[in-house]
Amino acid sequence: MTDTLQVSQGQRGPADHNVRDQIVQAANEHFSRYGYAKTTVSDLAREIGFSKAYIYKFFDSKQAIGEAICAACLTQVMDGVLKAMAQANTATERFRRLFLSLVELSAQLFFEERKLYEIAAHSVSEGWESSRAYETRIQELLTAILREGREGGEFERKTPLDEAARSIYLVMYPFINPLMLQYNLDRLPDAPREVASLVLRSLAP
Incomplete structure (x- = not known):
């Protein structure tokens, strides 16, 4: 039985957009290696190969x-x-x-x-x-x-x-x-x- 904790605060764009999933996956891997506090949105942008501005189309902050x-x-x-x-x-x-x-x-x-x-x-x-x-x-x-x-x-x-x-x-x-x-x-x-x-x-x- 799955009891999903739905959290949409700070998310932008279509909810099912695969780019959002790609960002989250890359962030997950980056946070696992370097930690949340030491990672910036710019770090994630370089990791994925997107611009920081493009990431902000899907999430309004690192916290999101x-x-x-x-x-x-x-x-x-x-x-x-x-x-x-x-x-x-x-x-x-x-x-x-x-x-x-x-x-x-x-x-x-x-x-x-x-x-x-x-x-x-x-x-x-x-x-x-x-x-x-x-x-x-x-x-x-x-x-x-x-x-x-x-x-x-x-x-x-x-x-x-x-x-x-x-x-x-x-x-x-x-x-x-x-x-x-x-x-x-x-x-x-x-x-x-x-x-x-x-x-x-x-x-x-």
């Missing part, structure tokens, strides 16, 4: 290009999370798989695609639309799991649903926020498992 790449990376993580959740039969197990797969896949991106991970971290610090959409989707999934668990008698019902979802998300945040996870890597995988177990104990009816 970064948004497209970041959205693709976060969509890949979310696809893996949804796949893991689909294998669960209870709300309890669904929550555990949501949290632990988010951590595992994010850490995997950190170790295997470090430069692209840095774009995701940059998007969080700068408040990009791609990271906001990603966080909103996680919160929606968490709320749905809590609602399912309450309806099935797995979770307590005394705490207002929005308060419970917000509090649990804050507990998860240091391990699922790309900017913060990089400082908690030495606590993996034990800490997220312990946090998940603690949350589930607090949800017991």
Whole structure:
């Protein structure tokens, strides 16, 4: 099941134009080698063989290009999370798989695609639309799991649903926020498992 994070801010021209895809692919490769911060639109123009002005016909800034790449990376993580959740039969197990797969896949991106991970971290610090959409989707999934668990008698019902979802998300945040996870890597995988177990104990009816 694909849960695409749609981010169109800063994009120009026809949405399906193959030149845009070519720019994004070249930028992806360039960012992977040199990093987002050290790359300019002029660098990308030289890499692709286009003029800078031509690139600006499709993206209004370097950030807009970064948004497209970041959205693709976060969509890949979310696809893996949804796949893991689909294998669960209870709300309890669904929550555990949501949290632990988010951590595992994010850490995997950190170790295997470090430069692209840095774009995701940059998007969080700068408040990009791609990271906001990603966080909103996680919160929606968490709320749905809590609602399912309450309806099935797995979770307590005394705490207002929005308060419970917000509090649990804050507990998860240091391990699922790309900017913060990089400082908690030495606590993996034990800490997220312990946090998940603690949350589930607090949800017991």
